[in-house]
Each structure stands twice: as C-alpha cells, then as structure tokens.
Amino acid sequence: MKKLDANFFRRDVLVVAPELIGKILARRYENGKVERYRITEIEAYRGEEDLACHASKGRTTRTEVMYQDGGKVYVYLIYGMYHMLNFVTSVELEPQAVLIRGIDGFDGPGKLTKHLLIDKTFYGEDLASSERIWVEDDNFPAKFTTGKRIGIGYAGEWEEKPWRFILSSK
Numbered sequence: 001m002k003k004l005d006a007n008f009f010r011r012d013v014l015v016v017a018p019e020l021i022g023k024i025l026a027r028r029y030e031n032g033k034v035e036r037y038r039i040t041e042i043e044a045y046r047g048e049e050d051l052a053c054h055a056s057k058g059r060t061t062r063t064e065v066m067y068q069d070g071g072k073v074y075v076y077l078i079y080g081m082y083h084m085l086n087f088v089t090s091v092e093l094e095p096q097a098v099l100i101r102g103i104d105g106f107d108g109p110g111k112l113t114k115h116l117l118i119d120k121t122f123y124g125e126d127l128a129s130s131e132r133i134w135v136e137d138d139n140f141p142a143k144f145t146t147g148k149r150i151g152i153g154y155a156g157e158w159e160e161k162p163w164r165f166i167l168s169s170k
Contacts, residue, residue, distance in 0.1 A: 052154075071126060085109065
C-alpha cells in the first residue's frame with residue numbers, strides 16, 4: 001500500500017473528502033503494533049465562510065493548525081470527553097478540514113478516537129511523516145453516498161450542504 005503524501009491533502013476539501021472514502025487509516029501504537037482500518041464516513045468543513053467550520057470564528061489557538069498547509073492532524077475535545085480526529089486540507093491560510101466520522105467497525109467520531117487512542121498529543125502531527133498515524137491507498141474502488149452534515153443545526157444553510165460522504169459498497 002502507498003502512504004499518502006502531503007500533496008494529496010493540499011487540495012480543496014471538496015476534492016480531498018470524497019477521495020478519502022475507502023482509504024486506509026493506519027495507527028501504530030506504543031507497543032509497535034500497527035492496525036489498519038478502512039475510512040467509511042467523513043465530513044468536509046470549508047473555510048471561514050462555512051458557518052459549521054471552526055475557522056468561521058477566525059484564527060484562534062484551537063484552529064491554528066487549520067491555517068497551515070494540508071496534511072496535518074487537527075484534534076479537539078468536545079463535551080469534555082470525546083476527541084475528534086480531523087485532517088487539514090488545502091493550503092496555508094485556507095482553513096479546511098475533514099472530520100473522520102467512521103472507520104471499519106467504529107461508527108461515530110468519538111468511538112473511533114477512543115479505540116485508536118487519539119488525544120490532543122496528535123494535534124499538528126504531519127500525516128506524511130508521522131510514525132503514529134497516516135493514510136494509505138490500496139486502490140480500493142470506493143463508492144459512496146452523500147448527505148448533510150450532522151449536529152450543526154446552528155450553521156443555518158450550511159447544515160444542508162451534502163458534505164458528508166459515506167462508503168456505500170465494500
């Protein structure tokens with residue numbers, strides 16, 4: 001399998017997101033064991049104009065990594081208990097990211113990060129050079145459906161964007 005390089009992520013989130021469906025998320029644990037999971041569901045968040053995107057409130061300490069070149073990990077905590085795993089896309093100063101919502105065997109972003117032992121120490125990690133987390137391409141011919149994003153009722157018309165991508169065939 002081929003590890004995705006930074007250039008894969010340095011494109012618009014609406015190009016990267018559907019191409020991430022069906023790719024392999026690899027995680028190496030402290031004991032050296034590597035586990036691989038197919039990415040089954042993601043959501044795209046596209047810049048300061050997207051009211052569902054954290055960058056819509058501007059550049060902050062929390063969102064700083066989103067303003068860097070694509071290929072970095074953006075992790076944040078919600079409800080004081082769940083870490084959310086995101087991959088930054090696009091280029092410097094264009095804050096975009098993909099939320100990983102599902103992988104084989106784990107539906108829901110909180111469940112998958114708990115299983116993968118993802119925490120804030122992953123914030124800013126470079127997916128191209130990391131020894132702990134990366135994405136691989138095994139040339140799987142993924143088919144997917146789209147839908148509106150979940151849990152963003154506050155975002156008005158942005159909630160209706162069909163920017164959730166779900167693997168429909170294995």
